[in-house]
Amino acid sequence: MNFADLSNLALRGLMRRPVRTFLTILGIVVAVASMVVFLSLGEGFRRALGDQIGNIGPDIQIQLAGSDSSSVFGSPIPDVPVENVARFETLKTELGIRQVIPYLLTARGNFSGSGYVILAYPFENTKLTDVYPNMKLSAGRWVLPTEANEKVAVVGAQAAKTAKLGLGDELRLSRTDRYKVVGLLEKGEGFTDSAIFLPFQSLSKTLAVQGKATGIALKLNDASDARAVANDLNKRFEGELKAQTQGDVVQVLDRAIAIGDAFRFGISLIALIVGGLAVANTVMMGVYERTKEFGVIRAIGAKPSFVFQLVVWESLLMALLGGVGGIFVGWLGTLAVNFAVRDLISVEIAQITFRLAGLAIGVATVLGLLSGLLPARTASRLVITQALGRN
Amino acid sequence: MIILQATDISKVYPSGESSVTALNHLSIGFEAGKITAIVGPSGSGKSTLLNLLAGFDRPSSGSVSHQGIDITGMPETNLASYRLAHFGFIFQNYNLVSILNAQENVELPLSLASVPKAKRNSISSEILKRVGLGKRTTHYPNQLSGGEQQRVAIARALATNPSVLFADEPTGNLDTTTGTGILELLTEPMEGSQNRTLILITHDMEVAARANQIVRIRDGKLEA
Ligand SMILES: Nc1ncnc2c1ncn2[C@@H]1O[C@H](COP(=O)(O)OP(=O)(O)O)[C@@H](O)[C@H]1O
Ligand SMILES: [Mg+2]
Numbered sequence: 001m002n003f004a005d006l007s008n009l010a011l012r013g014l015m016r017r018p019v020r021t022f023l024t025i026l027g028i029v030v031a032v033a034s035m036v037v038f039l040s041l042g043e044g045f046r047r048a049l050g051d052q053i054g055n056i057g058p059d060i061q062i063q064l065a066g067s068d069s070s071s072v073f074g075s076p077i078p079d080v081p082v083e084n085v086a087r088f089e090t091l092k093t094e095l096g097i098r099q100v101i102p103y104l105l106t107a108r109g110n111f112s113g114s115g116y117v118i119l120a121y122p123f124e125n126t127k128l129t130d131v132y133p134n135m136k137l138s139a140g141r142w143v144l145p146t147e148a149n150e151k152v153a154v155v156g157a158q159a160a161k162t163a164k165l166g167l168g169d170e171l172r173l174s175r176t177d178r179y180k181v182v183g184l185l186e187k188g189e190g191f192t193d194s195a196i197f198l199p200f201q202s203l204s205k206t207l208a209v210q211g212k213a214t215g216i217a218l219k220l221n222d223a224s225d226a227r228a229v230a231n232d233l234n235k236r237f238e239g240e241l242k243a244q245t246q247g248d249v250v251q252v253l254d255r256a257i258a259i260g261d262a263f264r265f266g267i268s269l270i271a272l273i274v275g276g277l278a279v280a281n282t283v284m285m286g287v288y289e290r291t292k293e294f295g296v297i298r299a300i301g302a303k304p305s306f307v308f309q310l311v312v313w314e315s316l317l318m319a320l321l322g323g324v325g326g327i328f329v330g331w332l333g334t335l336a337v338n339f340a341v342r343d344l345i346s347v348e349i350a351q352i353t354f355r356l357a358g359l360a361i362g363v364a365t366v367l368g369l370l371s372g373l374l375p376a377r378t379a380s381r382l383v384i385t386q387a388l389g390r391n
Numbered sequence: 392m393i394i395l396q397a398t399d400i401s402k403v404y405p406s407g408e409s410s411v412t413a414l415n416h417l418s419i420g421f422e423a424g425k426i427t428a429i430v431g432p433s434g435s436g437k438s439t440l441l442n443l444l445a446g447f448d449r450p451s452s453g454s455v456s457h458q459g460i461d462i463t464g465m466p467e468t469n470l471a472s473y474r475l476a477h478f479g480f481i482f483q484n485y486n487l488v489s490i491l492n493a494q495e496n497v498e499l500p501l502s503l504a505s506v507p508k509a510k511r512n513s514i515s516s517e518i519l520k521r522v523g524l525g526k527r528t529t530h531y532p533n534q535l536s537g538g539e540q541q542r543v544a545i546a547r548a549l550a551t552n553p554s555v556l557f558a559d560e561p562t563g564n565l566d567t568t569t570g571t572g573i574l575e576l577l578t579e580p581m582e583g584s585q586n587r588t589l590i591l592i593t594h595d596m597e598v599a600a601r602a603n604q605i606v607r608i609r610d611g612k613l614e615a
Binding site: 001002005009012013015016292293296297298299300301302303304305306383384385388 | 442445447448467468471472473474475476478480482486487488489490491499500502503504505547551
């Protein structure tokens, strides 16, 4: 029998109980959709990471050897002595370092909610555009080199929204310390949108962490040297400081996202297993109901393997229809997620990529095959005379 | 010429602690192109014999051969292909596939045998016309009367032009008039397929009278 005939027969079998078949497919749709939505979050983060890598920071970041760089979105305790800046200054010509910039980083609120990030740079010798070349003001002005000790702030577009800050408003960081907003940034791509920029020395005092930095950023004359320079620095300061390139940071983040993916996939696996059991149950019931018909088909001359294929194909058809439906419903779900968080984060965190759609179809296929195996085995092994019943 | 031969076949069904001997060392040969009627009381082993001859089931001992080929020891896959190629069956309760219409039921063995669609269509249309259902081709089994369903079943059995046709009480569920029509259909010589062997179980002595040979069975044995 050719494939078209087999498919036709399988479809007819499924359409014998249209409501039951529909409900089963719906179960798969829900399971696959939940998986798609869950995993789309990871894809969104991953894509955002790719888009915004230029904005995450400098070519090389220096941190203490023991500290954990994966807490980019947390509030790491500033632990890098500022004296180290001088050590890198002396290596400037030898290693092609253009600028050495200590910075402080602290997060307020949580990143997914109403949070923002506070970043402090030594404005006496650094401009924000040195670190973020694409950054533009939408109102006000930059922090002046003379304001290194003043309580002034330049605020990212998204941070202005979440912290409800306008030009001239004050950002209150402690009972005594209020920072006046002197500049607002144009909406850019991602991370810097959710940041508020303050002078390094002022924030040092406010946080009472004088002499310490969260890290030291290095701008190189040629960014493509980053890997080699980082290796060199890691050798020179082994056990004391560590140098990371943007690639390293991305790798760590990527690993964090992968762990998140695994976790979310684990959750959706439960839904998938339940969906798979529903398919198995439906197909099994179909097999029991049609025992006699399978007996007739076998009596006429169908091989056991044909009956096996027929039943597996029924199962696979349901799972694939559910998979396609699940991708569609999941896509609607990601639209809803992105709409719900549109004011909180500037990136579309939920993304359906081809990779994800492929995974969904793959999972549905495996599901259909697995669910069909047992019923197919049962159907293919039935004894003809018993299946036909007694005349 | 003997086309189908059963040699010393027995069939024992396990039944709880004990067992039932449905066929007891029975041997019988069937002439090619002849009609054989199998008669006997209920429970005597008629259906069991037919099932073994048709290769639906295997004897507990003994063997069945068709055109000199022993089908008893064939692997199930080969046996299925063998049935498809050489045998046709008609059951008392028609056993049409309910999700397929008349024409599709008739074409089922043809598509199992991978006959191309166009050829399938022409064969099924022709046979359905021959059994008097030329205008019922798209009806589903539940839209057909018992007699009509049995005609579809006969058309399905004939579609592959088998050398042996088996029928287990084909008129058992039909009234006398309808049953007579079905029997005429089964026993009338058909053009281009003169050599068909028909082995038929019946309770009806009138039916048996049409046969070339009558085989009587009692308690799983041939009656002299
Ligand atoms: N699948 C089976 N399992 C157990 N016993 C069976 C089975 N099929 C038939 N029998 C027994 O075998 C004997 C012969 O049955 P059967 O061949 O159907 O007789 P008939 O067709 O002549 O009425 C009966 O006693 C019946 O109960
Ligand atoms: Mg019987």
